[in-house]
Amino acid sequence: MTGEQLTAQVTNGFQIYHAIEVVYQTERGKTYVLQGAVGLTNWTDIGDPVLGNGQLEDRIFSTKDSTINFAAYRLQIGPGPTNGYAPWEIDGVNLQMEDNTASNVVQYLSVTNGQDVYVGGNDGFSYSYSRITASDGRIDRTYSPGRHDSLTYSYTAPGSGTWTRDEYEHGVLKSHNVGSFHYLGYSTNNPTGTNTLPSITPTEPPAPPAKLSGLTYYVFTGPVPDKYQFTSDASGVATPGTSSSGRHSDSSPGGNAFSYTYTVLSSNTASLNVNFGYYGIGGDRQEYDLTFTDGPSGQFNRRIYRLGSLFTTDQGVFSPNSTLPTTSGTNSTPGLTNEPPSNPAGLTYTMNVGEVPPRLVFQSAQNGIEFDDSAPTDFDYTYTTTGTNTFSLHVQFKSDRFDDYDLTFTGGAGGTMVRRQYRSNTLVRTDSGTFDVTITN
Numbered sequence: 001m002t003g004e005q006l007t008a009q010v011t012n013g014f015q016i017y018h019a020i021e022v023v024y025q026t027e028r029g030k031t032y033v034l035q036g037a038v039g040l041t042n043w044t045d046i047g048d049p050v051l052g053n054g055q056l057e058d059r060i061f062s063t064k065d066s067t068i069n070f071a072a073y074r075l076q077i078g079p080g081p082t083n084g085y086a087p088w089e090i091d092g093v094n095l096q097m098e099d100n101t102a103s104n105v106v107q108y109l110s111v112t113n114g115q116d117v118y119v120g121g122n123d124g125f126s127y128s129y130s131r132i133t134a135s136d137g138r139i140d141r142t143y144s145p146g147r148h149d150s151l152t153y154s155y156t157a158p159g160s161g162t163w164t165r166d167e168y169e170h171g172v173l174k175s176h177n178v179g180s181f182h183y184l185g186y187s188t189n190n191p192t193g194t195n196t197l198p199s200i201t202p203t204e205p206p207a208p209p210a211k212l213s214g215l216t217y218y219v220f221t222g223p224v225p226d227k228y229q230f231t232s233d234a235s236g237v238a239t240p241g242t243s244s245s246g247r248h249s250d251s252s253p254g255g256n257a258f259s260y261t262y263t264v265l266s267s268n269t270a271s272l273n274v275n276f277g278y279y280g281i282g283g284d285r286q287e288y289d290l291t292f293t294d295g296p297s298g299q300f301n302r303r304i305y306r307l308g309s310l311f312t313t314d315q316g317v318f319s320p321n322s323t324l325p326t327t328s329g330t331n332s333t334p335g336l337t338n339e340p341p342s343n344p345a346g347l348t349y350t351m352n353v354g355e356v357p358p359r360l361v362f363q364s365a366q367n368g369i370e371f372d373d374s375a376p377t378d379f380d381y382t383y384t385t386t387g388t389n390t391f392s393l394h395v396q397f398k399s400d401r402f403d404d405y406d407l408t409f410t411g412g413a414g415g416t417m418v419r420r421q422y423r424s425n426t427l428v429r430t431d432s433g434t435f436d437v438t439i440t441n
Contacts, residue, residue: 017062017063017064018063019060019061019062019063020060020061020063020068020073021058021059021060021061022034022057022058022059022060022061022073022075023056023057023058023059024056024057024075025055025056025057026050026052026053026054026055026056026057027052027054028052028053028054028080028088028089029052029079029080029088030051030052030077030078030079030080031049031050031051031052031077031078031079031080031081032049032050032051032052032057032075032076032077033045033046033047033049033050033075033076033078034046034047034059034061034073034074034075034076035073035074035075035076036068036069036070036072036073036074037070037071037072037073037074038070038071038072039071040072043074043076044070046061046068046073047059047061051080051081051088051130051131051132051133052080053088053128053129053130053131055128055130080131081133081134083134084133084134084135084155085134085135085155085156085157085158085159085161086131086132086133086134086135086136086137086153086155087131087137088131089111089129090108090129090137090139091108091109091110091111091129092108092109093107093108093183094106094107094108094183094184095159095181095182095183095184096181096182096183096184097163097179097181098179098180098181098182104117104221104314105117105184108127108129111129112126112127112128113125113126113127114127114141116376118361118369118376123143123371123376124143125141125142125143126141126142127139127140127141127142128140132152135154135155135156135161136152136153136154136155137152137153137155138150138151138152138153139151139152139153143373144356144373145373146169146170146373147167147168147169147170147373147374147375148168149165149166149167149168150165150166150168151163151164151165152164152165153181159182159183160180160181160182160183161180161181162178162179162180162181163178163179163180163181164176164177164178165177165178167375169374174375199317199346199363200293200294200297200298200299200317200319201294202293202294203294203295204294204295205295206267206268206292206293206294206295206298207292207295207296208264208267208268208269208270208290208292208296209296210264211233211262212230212233212236212260212262212272213230213231213232213233214230214231215230215320216228216229216230216320217230217318217319217320218318218319218320218321218322219300219316219318220316220317220318220319221314221315221316225322226238226239226240227239227255227322228274229255230260234259234260234261235257235258235259235260236257236258236260237255237256237257237258238255238256238258238274238276239255239256240256256276257276258274258275258276259274259275260272260273260274260275261273268291268292268293268298269289269290269291269292270290270292271287271288271289271290272286272287272288272290273285273286273287273288274286274288284304284305285304285305286302286303286304286305287302287303287304287305288300288301288302288318289301289302290318293364294319296319296320297317297318297319297320297321298317298318298319299315299316299317299318299364300315300316300317300318301314301315302314302315302316339412340389340391340407340409340411340412340415341412341437342385343365343383344360344362344368344383344393344437345362345363345364345365346362346439346440347362347437347438347439347440348360348361348362348437348438348439348440349362349393349435349436349437350435350436350437350438351405351417351419351433351435352433352434352435352436353419353431353432353433354372354373354431355373356372356373357372358370358371358372359371359372360379360395361440362381362440363440366380366381367379367380367381368381370395370397377397378397379395379396379397380395380396381393381394381395381396382394386406389408389409389410389415390406390407390408390409391407391409392404392405392406392407393405393407400422400423400424400425401422401423401424402422403419403420403421403422404419404420404422405417405418405419405420406418407435412437413436413437413438414434414435414436414437415434415435416432416433416434416435417432417433417434417435418430418431418432419431419432419433
């Protein structure tokens with residue numbers, strides 16, 4: 001790679017500088033450094049080293065900088081770093097991103113595609129991955145033409161570290177978030193994406209235990225639970241799994257000791273407050289709102305406090321059983337000639353309107369998640385019969401933001417609908433179309 005000395009052109013105090021553009025094919029496992037020299041000796045590095053990712057690298061350097069303006073250039077190719085923890089490729093990896101959003105489990109299914117995993121459904125994306133330093137990797141993910149994000153994973157140990165994420169909608173930065181991550185043990189090289197988050201299938205009347213002493217409970221926010229052993233009426237030991245979005249960050253041999261209070265509130269609800277002591281005063285505290293739906297099992301909302309401040313919130317299921325069924329709700333697969341479902345729990349309704357049809361994943365009889373061309377959104381809902389084959393559906397996202405649907409079933413698997421969208425409690429849009437009903441997997 002050679003070139004000639006380039007000088008700036010000056011016109012009425014306005015300067016124009018030339019640049020060099022370097023394009024080359026990279027290979028994984030190698031390092032590339034652009035170098036320049038005046039007389040083919042004393043080569044000087046230009047820019048930061050590039051770690052190969054198997055793709056074309058295209059970089060532009062301004063020759064205004066005297067450290068870049070040379071008579072000759074070359075590309076030095078050497079072996080990649082053997083130290084550090086960042087991988088050269090990330091396909092086949094599943095990891096837990098510990099943040100305060102619904103998007104906690106991420107599966108990189110192939111070299112170009114992956115998905116965020118939720119309790120009631122998945123949000124697919126295409127991506128590109130580059131190792132940028134010995135312990136850092138960058139991922140650019142695209143969910144739809146108007147929605148993408150950029151992630152940097154900074155490894156502090158094999159399979160764990162911290163992350164930063166910039167989310168964009170229609171080219172505008174929407175949010176900047178940070179957190180920690182760790183690989184999931186169950187997920188190594190699972191390109192088929194068959195792991196699903198567990199749920200409770202009600203078959204028995206709710207039965208909150210009068211006290212927890214002597215019992216063991218498993219808390220699921222993903223496929224692998226945290227284990228809580230209640231050794232007395234006021235204390236116990238917790239063994240962290242790999243599923244909890246806000247799990248206690250340290251694990252002592254034999255588990256983490258905790259103190260707790262437990263109160264039965266009604267025939268199907270209870271509260272549980274758990275305090276961990278390894279941070280001393282101001283250590284982790286977990287507050288659970290428990291709703292029993294199947295004997296001693298059910299669903300929870302959890303608030304996690306760290307060093308005295310709210311750290312994150314999440315939800316999941318709990319049970320004295322260490323394994324749970326992977327299906328959601330009580331509905332069976334709908335058919336064209338079936339009766340309309342009397343409740344949508346465990347089903348996904350796809351509303352065929354817009355460029356990206358919204359999918360409503362009904363996780364329980366009260367709440368669900370909507371997937372569309374923006375970030376997934378939690379909602380509460382009511383579902384009311386208005387005739388032999390008609391229903392009204394009210395989907396509440398925020399106090400002043402909701403959608404109302406009029407559903408007319410032509411069978412158990414779908415029909416036609418009218419949607420009215422409200423923002424700031426004001427009707428902003430009305431549209432209509434068809435909808436499809438499928439069982440949530």
